[in-house]
Amino acid sequence: MAFELPKLNFAYDALEPHIDARTMEIHYSKHHNGYTAKLNAAIEGTDLEGKSINELLTNLDMNNSGVRNNGGGFYNHSLFWEIMNPEDKGYLSGALKDAIIDAYDTVDNFKAVFSKAAATQFGSGWAWLCVHKGGKVEVCSTPNQDNPLMPGVSCGGTPIMGLDVWEHAYYLNYQNRRPDYIEAFFKVINWNEVERRYESLK
Numbered sequence: 001m002a003f004e005l006p007k008l009n010f011a012y013d014a015l016e017p018h019i020d021a022r023t024m025e026i027h028y029s030k031h032h033n034g035y036t037a038k039l040n041a042a043i044e045g046t047d048l049e050g051k052s053i054n055e056l057l058t059n060l061d062m063n064n065s066g067v068r069n070n071g072g073g074f075y076n077h078s079l080f081w082e083i084m085n086p087e088d089k090g091y092l093s094g095a096l097k098d099a100i101i102d103a104y105d106t107v108d109n110f111k112a113v114f115s116k117a118a119a120t121q122f123g124s125g126w127a128w129l130c131v132h133k134g135g136k137v138e139v140c141s142t143p144n145q146d147n148p149l150m151p152g153v154s155c156g157g158t159p160i161m162g163l164d165v166w167e168h169a170y171y172l173n174y175q176n177r178r179p180d181y182i183e184a185f186f187k188v189i190n191w192n193e194v195e196r197r198y199e200s201l202k
Ligand code: MN3
Pocket: 027, 031, 077, 164, 166, 168, 169
C-alpha cells in the first residue's frame, strides 16, 4: 500500500495573510506531493514496503538518503498542515501549557526559544516542539527533512508541532525575512491539534 498525499483540511488561501495562497499551493501540490511520490519510489520492492511512516522513520538507516529525505518530507509536511488552522485554533491551555511552563518558565519564553530555533537553523530545515516519554516537552531544530523521530537526530522524542523554515515555505511572501514568517506562523497554530497530540503521547 503506497503512501498517499494527505488531504488538506483548508483552502490554499485560508491562512492568508499569514501564509499566502500561491505558497500553499506550490508547497502542498508540488513539494509535499513530490516527497510522497519519491518516498514510494524509494521503498518500492524493498522490505520497507508496507511499513507505517513512524516505523520507517524510527528504524531508519540514516545512510538511506531516499527514505531519509522523502520519508522525512512526507511526515514533516503531513504534521505541518494539521497543526495550522484558519478558524478553529483554540489557545494554549491544559496539560500542554503546564508542560511548556515547566520547561520554559513562561509561554512568552517558550515562544522566544522556539522562534530562535527556527530563525537560527542554518539553511533548510525545521523547528520542533517534541514530547518525551513522561510528558516533558523540548524545542529543537533539524536540517533538511530530518526530524527527531529518526535515530540519533536532535532532541529525540515525538514532534507535536513543527515549523518548516525551508525558503520554499516563505520566500514568495517574505523573501529573506524568515523572522516575519515565524511570527506569522504563531498566528495560525492550531493549538487544539497540538494539545490533542500531546495528550495522546505524554
Ligand atoms: Mn516544505
